[in-house]
Amino acid sequence: MISLRHNGRANDALRPLSLEAGFQPHAYASILVTLGETRVSCSVTLEKKVPPFLVGRGQGWITAEYGMLPCATNTRNQREAAKGQSGRSQEIQRLIGRSLRMMVDLKKLGEHTLRVDCDVLTADGGTRTASITGAALALRAALRRMEQEGLIAADLEITPIGAISVGLVEGEPRLDLDYSEDSGAEADANFVMTDSGRWVEMQCTAEGRPLSQEEFDALAVLARQGILELLQRWRETP
Numbered sequence: 407m408i409s410l411r412h413n414g415r416a417n418d419a420l421r422p423l424s425l426e427a428g429f430q431p432h433a434y435a436s437i438l439v440t441l442g443e444t445r446v447s448c449s450v451t452l453e454k455k456v457p458p459f460l461v462g463r464g465q466g467w468i469t470a471e472y473g474m475l476p477c478a479t480n481t482r483n484q485r486e487a488a489k490g491q492s493g494r495s496q497e498i499q500r501l502i503g504r505s506l507r508m509m510v511d512l513k514k515l516g517e518h519t520l521r522v523d524c525d526v527l528t529a530d531g532g533t534r535t536a537s538i539t540g541a542a543l544a545l546r547a548a549l550r551r552m553e554q555e556g557l558i559a560a561d562l563e564i565t566p567i568g569a570i571s572v573g574l575v576e577g578e579p580r581l582d583l584d585y586s587e588d589s590g591a592e593a594d595a596n597f598v599m600t601d602s603g604r605w606v607e608m609q610c611t612a613e614g615r616p617l618s619q620e621e622f623d624a625l626a627v628l629a630r631q632g633i634l635e636l637l638q639r640w641r642e643t644p
Contacts, residue, residue, distance in 0.1 A: 417579060419582075441532060444526075453521060455518075456518070466512050514558060530585045536569075567601075
């Protein structure tokens with residue numbers, strides 16, 4: 407018997423997914439990703455320069471910034487521009503940047519920087535993984551535009567990546583946790599994977615008791631299934 411969650415989803419079901427390209431017309435490329443009630447704007451800026459540590463090395467750079475808008479949750483978040491960036495935001499944007507840099511050979515970008523801004527409009531769990539999936543799709547669009555504009559070679563190989571959250575809730579592995587599930591999970595994890603099934607990053611935290619190997623393996627299997635489903639939608643998006 408398949409267990410159903412509080413919102414009627416099966417344990418192995420994603421939340422409803424929407425990917426809207428061109429959400430920000432002034433960005434070099436952009437995607438609005440909606441996963442259930444979580445909504446993230448992912449926008450790319452092209453800079454025709456690289457950070458100082460890469461000047462003269464003939465390669466490009468991909469980086470990311472992440473933040474939550476003040477009313478993304480049920481209590482107002484103070485703008486980080488006013489209070490300074492939190493450690494959580496720094497950790498998440500580094501995760502996004504590391505993941506995106508796995509998509510392409512940086513040596514083939516020339517001395518260009520692609521900066522992806524991930525702004526959480528509404529948060530209901532899984533904001534970092536939704537950001538990675540949306541940012542990867544926005545980056546793909548930016549790279550295709552660079553090809554069209556003759557800034558990079560037209561045969562650039564782009565590796566699709568996706569990300570999803572999983573967790574143990576009431577002893578059961580569940581895919582794509584919303585906030586109510588994540589806040590009470592016995593363990594929660596974030597997985598990033600390529601379309602060929604190669605892992606890019608895994609973040610897993612137990613709450614209350616350590617995870618067994620079997621429980622971790624079950625979460626990884628569920629994450630793989632969810633990411634492959636996301637990447638099918640990724641491929642269908644123009």
